[in-house]
Amino acid sequence: MFADSSTTFTLIALTGVFAYSFYAVLVAGQLSLGQAGFASLAAFASTQAVPDEPMFGVVPPLAVGIVVGMVTGAFAAFVLGLPVTRLRGVFLAIATLGFAEMIRIVLINQSWTGGAQGLSVPKLVGPPEAWIAVGVIGFWFLRQGGSKLGRALAAIREDELAAKAMGIDVTRYRLAAFVTAGAVAGLFGVLWVHFSRFADPNEFSFAFAVDGLVTTVVGGSTFFLGPLLGSGFFTAVPELQRAVGIEAGWLRPFIAGVLLLVVVLFLPDGFGGLVSKLGRLRRWGGPVLARGSLVPRSPMPDRTMDGTSPPPALPAPKLPPPGDEVVRMSGVSKDYGGVHAVRDVDLEIRGGEILGLIGPNGAGKTTLVNILTGMTEPSAGEVRVLGVRLGGSVPAHRVALAGVSRTFQHSKLFERLSVLDNVLVGTHRVAPSTLLRRMLFLPSARRTERQVLASALARLERVGLAERATTPAGDLAYGDQRRLEIARALAAQPSLLVLDEPAAGMNHVEAAELSELIRTLADDGITVLLIEHNVRMVLDTCTRVVVLDFGEVIASGEPDVVARDPHVVEAYLGTAAEGEAELAVETSAHEADGSGEQ
Numbered sequence: 001m002f003a004d005s006s007t008t009f010t011l012i013a014l015t016g017v018f019a020y021s022f023y024a025v026l027v028a029g030q031l032s033l034g035q036a037g038f039a040s041l042a043a044f045a046s047t048q049a050v051p052d053e054p055m056f057g058v059v060p061p062l063a064v065g066i067v068v069g070m071v072t073g074a075f076a077a078f079v080l081g082l083p084v085t086r087l088r089g090v091f092l093a094i095a096t097l098g099f100a101e102m103i104r105i106v107l108i109n110q111s112w113t114g115g116a117q118g119l120s121v122p123k124l125v126g127p128p129e130a131w132i133a134v135g136v137i138g139f140w141f142l143r144q145g146g147s148k149l150g151r152a153l154a155a156i157r158e159d160e161l162a163a164k165a166m167g168i169d170v171t172r173y174r175l176a177a178f179v180t181a182g183a184v185a186g187l188f189g190v191l192w193v194h195f196s197r198f199a200d201p202n203e204f205s206f207a208f209a210v211d212g213l214v215t216t217v218v219g220g221s222t223f224f225l226g227p228l229l230g231s232g233f234f235t236a237v238p239e240l241q242r243a244v245g246i247e248a249g250w251l252r253p254f255i256a257g258v259l260l261l262v263v264v265l266f267l268p269d270g271f272g273g274l275v276s277k278l279g280r281l282r283r284w285g286g287p288v289l290a291r292g293s294l295v296p297r298s299p300m301p302d303r304t305m306d307g308t309s310p311p312p313a314l315p316a317p318k319l320p321p322p323g324d325e326v327v328r329m330s331g332v333s334k335d336y337g338g339v340h341a342v343r344d345v346d347l348e349i350r351g352g353e354i355l356g357l358i359g360p361n362g363a364g365k366t367t368l369v370n371i372l373t374g375m376t377e378p379s380a381g382e383v384r385v386l387g388v389r390l391g392g393s394v395p396a397h398r399v400a401l402a403g404v405s406r407t408f409q410h411s412k413l414f415e416r417l418s419v420l421d422n423v424l425v426g427t428h429r430v431a432p433s434t435l436l437r438r439m440l441f442l443p444s445a446r447r448t449e450r451q452v453l454a455s456a457l458a459r460l461e462r463v464g465l466a467e468r469a470t471t472p473a474g475d476l477a478y479g480d481q482r483r484l485e486i487a488r489a490l491a492a493q494p495s496l497l498v499l500d501e502p503a504a505g506m507n508h509v510e511a512a513e514l515s516e517l518i519r520t521l522a523d524d525g526i527t528v529l530l531i532e533h534n535v536r537m538v539l540d541t542c543t544r545v546v547v548l549d550f551g552e553v554i555a556s557g558e559p560d561v562v563a564r565d566p567h568v569v570e571a572y573l574g575t576a577a578e579g580e581a582e583l584a585v586e587t588s589a590h591e592a593d594g595s596g597e598q
């Protein structure tokens with residue numbers, strides 16, 4: 001239907017806009033196929049709204065259509081998103097696909113849409129309109145990438161639970177991404193019908209949506225130029241075919257299929273990911289191609305490592321004074337069917353304490369920590385953390401925002417993101433929002449970014465990982481991963497730091513260094529809850545120790561006293577030989593040298 005080069009040029013831009021509507025949700029790890037539905041709703045809404053003459057004599061008809069279309073798309077996405085953004089993976093894809101098909105059927109059966117015949121509409125879109133649109137959208141995603149919103153979406157994509165633990169409201173951010181996708185799809189719908197001069201409900205079909213998705217996934221779903229790369233490539237293929245006289249209609253779908261396989265198997269970030277990597281390599285010696293585009297992947301817009309004077313620190317939240325109540329648990333229990341993981345636990349943590357929580361395997365330590373951080377709801381009892389009363393309606397991110405940061409028993413890093421980017425995500429609780437200021441290039445946004453970056457780098461330096469800032473987190477040695485998790489948790493400037501087996505995988509020198517780090521954190525006024533199997537480290541580090549066994553508190557008090565408690569010794573003796581040896585040997589070594597250092 002379209003043949004000349006101006007048409008091809010316009011098609012690249014329009015396909016790019018549609019691809020950006022998929023990109024908007026893929027950056028947050030959501031697989032949605034509802035974009036065709038948003039686009040067709042917006043397109044037909046605009047056909048009713050576009051005036052014949054400029055509105056008030058100045059506003060072009062297309063601008064009116066775009067506003068109506070984007071608002072329609074965003075509103076439809078909001079209404080659909082409220083229930084469906086709670087779904088994940090293939091379930092979200094199926095629900096959104098069902099929505100798009102429903103819209104198509106409804107529109108076909110309306111007289112005002114022209115039914116299956118569709119409507120003729122005026123031609124209002126050519127290369128300038130299409131390229132301005134794709135330029136604005138591309139710019140939006142470029143600037144979104146390095147903002148607090150962009151970091152939060154990338155974190156959600158990589159690991160939702162860890163994102164919640166950083167204080168990110170996953171539900172709200174997922175919905176925001178979904179609404180953005182609706183608005184961009186709406187823009188596409190309006191542009192498309194006013195380019196092709198025809199609005200046909202059947203055009204916005206399942207195949208249409210899949211085409212848009214494949215374009216984005218192959219082009220790149222984590223790099224802002226990815227959608228444009230994909231649209232450029234897939235639009236050019238039929239033109240090249242025509243130019244060299246190959247008629248085979250199957251060639252484009254075939255190439256798309258092969259490339260999709262290559263991306264799924266070898267290039268999870270699409271071909272745009274390769275370009276972005278190239279940009280990062282060039283950053284050190286030349287121009288920065290991907291500057292600020294990928295939140296956590298290109299984190300160096302305002303590095304302070306270049307010797308310039310450091311920016312002022314981010315304002316630190318107030319810490320609870322020493323001795324004040326930080327955590328109070330009363331009669332807390334948690335049952336999993338017949339398993340009583342935690343039974344009737346009373347626990348208090350006060351400001352400035354380093355509280356050790358030990359117990360044999362399966363004693364209920366992690367369950368207790370999950371209750372305390374809002375990730376597991378207790379079956380019974382009351383929990384108050386930093387003034388927040390936990391219960392069914394208090395989500396985990398609220399607990400994190402109140403000032404509780406944690407690490408996980410099994411590391412939950414954003415493995416594909418760099419070391420520094422992980423820590424940047426950790427600043428979510430304290431970092432001001434920069435999205436709109438970034439869009440307008442306000443100097444205050446740059447200042448904030450410098451502060452956030454300096455804050456993240458300071459945490460990396462504190463755990464000794466500053467030299468590894470650009471390494472992907474997944475490439476770190478196990479012990480370094482544990483330290484990175486601590487740096488990420490510290491970036492939130494928490495009042496209570498919960499460390500779940502932080503020394504796992506560390507040798508005794510590293511464990512001693514970690515112990516020292518924990519003590520300096522307490523000196524800074526941070527309250528620490530340390531769960532650890534390395535009993536010796538707990539005895540050396542903590543000011544108080546609580547021992548759990550079969551979900552119950554069996555001892556609590558100063559480390560040396562607890563270590564001699566017959567109930568505690570019996571609890572460890574009652575477990576496997578390894579656990580028995582550990583407590584006996586570690587305790588006697590601790591007593592023998594008095595320092596606990598090996």
Ligand SMILES: Nc1ncnc2c1ncn2[C@@H]1O[C@H](COP(=O)(O)OP(=O)(O)OP(=O)(O)O)[C@@H](O)[C@H]1O
Pocket residue numbers: 336339340341359360361362363364365366367368409
């Ligand atoms: N989601 C769950 N579903 C069912 N049972 C669970 C669940 N989580 C924990 N449990 C059970 O609750 C008990 C306490 O587990 P928990 O992981 O809290 O102990 P732990 O002291 O942290 O153990 P470890 O030191 O081995 O990590 C165990 O018997 C465990 O099997």
